[in-house]
C-alpha cells in the first residue's frame with residue numbers, strides 16, 4: 001500500500017538534472033532555478049516540483065479514470081483501496097519489503113509514471129501529470145537525469161500508457177547506473193484503461209525483448225485470476241448496462257470490485273502451468289550490466 005512519505009526539498013535541489021532536450025548539464029545547482037549550458041533553456045522548481053514540460057494540470061480519461069484521479073489525491077487511502085478492491089493481486093507488497101532492505105539514503109531511486117503514489121520513502125516521483133506527490137513533471141521519453149546517475153528505476157503499469165514505449169525504455173536504461181536495477185511492470189490481460197491514454201500490451205517474451213539492453217534477473221507473472229476478474233467484470237457490465245454507456249463504466253467497476261476477492265487465488269495460480277498464458281501482467285527485474293542488488297523478494 002502507499003505511504004505518506006516524501007522527498008525532502010534538499011534532495012530535490014541535489015538531483016543530477018540535465019536538459020531533457022539536448023542532454024547538456026544544467027547550471028544553477030543547489031538553487032531552485034536551472035539553465036541549460038547548451039541551449040540556454042531554463043527550468044524552475046515551483047511548488048516543490050521541477051517542471052520539465054508535461055501537463056499543467058492533471059488530465060483524466062473516462063469516468064473510471066476521473067474517479068481514480070480524485071481518489072489518488074488521498075494517496076494512503078487510494079493505496080489501500082487498490083490493494084484490496086482492484087482486480088490485480090498486490091504482489092508489490094512483498095517486492096517493497098525486499099527493496100526497503102536494500103535501499104540506502106545515498107541511493108537515487110526514481111519512479112517514472114508514479115502517479116500520486118510514493119512507493120517508498122526517498123523515491124523521487126516522476127510523472128507527466130502534476131499530482132501533489134510528483135517531484136519532477138516530465139515526459140517518460142525525455143527524462144531530465146544525467147546518464148548513469150540513478151540506482152533504482154521503477155516503471156509500474158506505465159509503458160502501456162506512453163506513445164513510444166521503446167523510447168521510454170531507452171531512457172530508463174540511459175539514466176541507470178551500471179549495476180543499477182529496473183523494476184518494470186506491464187499489463188498483459190487487462191481491459192482498456194485510459195489514464196488518460198492506453199496504447200498497448202506486452203506478452204512476457206515481448207517485455208523481455210523490449211528490455212534486452214538490460215540483464216534480466218527474473219520475470220514475475222502477476223496471475224491469471226487477476227486477468228480473469230478484470231475481463232469478466234468488463235464482460236458482465238455489457239449486458240447489464242442495457243446499452244447505457246455511463247452505466248457500463250460504473251457497472252464494470254462494481255463487478256470487478258465484487259469479483260476482486262478471487263484474485264487471492266493468484267498466490268497459488270500465478271506459478272502453475274498455464275498461469276502465465278492469461279496473466280494480468282508481468283514484472284521484470286533487470287540490471288544494467290552485472291547486478292549489485294539482489295533480485296529475489298521475500299516469499300509472499
Ligand SMILES: [Zn+2]
Pocket residue numbers: 019020021022023024036037038039040041
Ligand atoms: Zn538544452
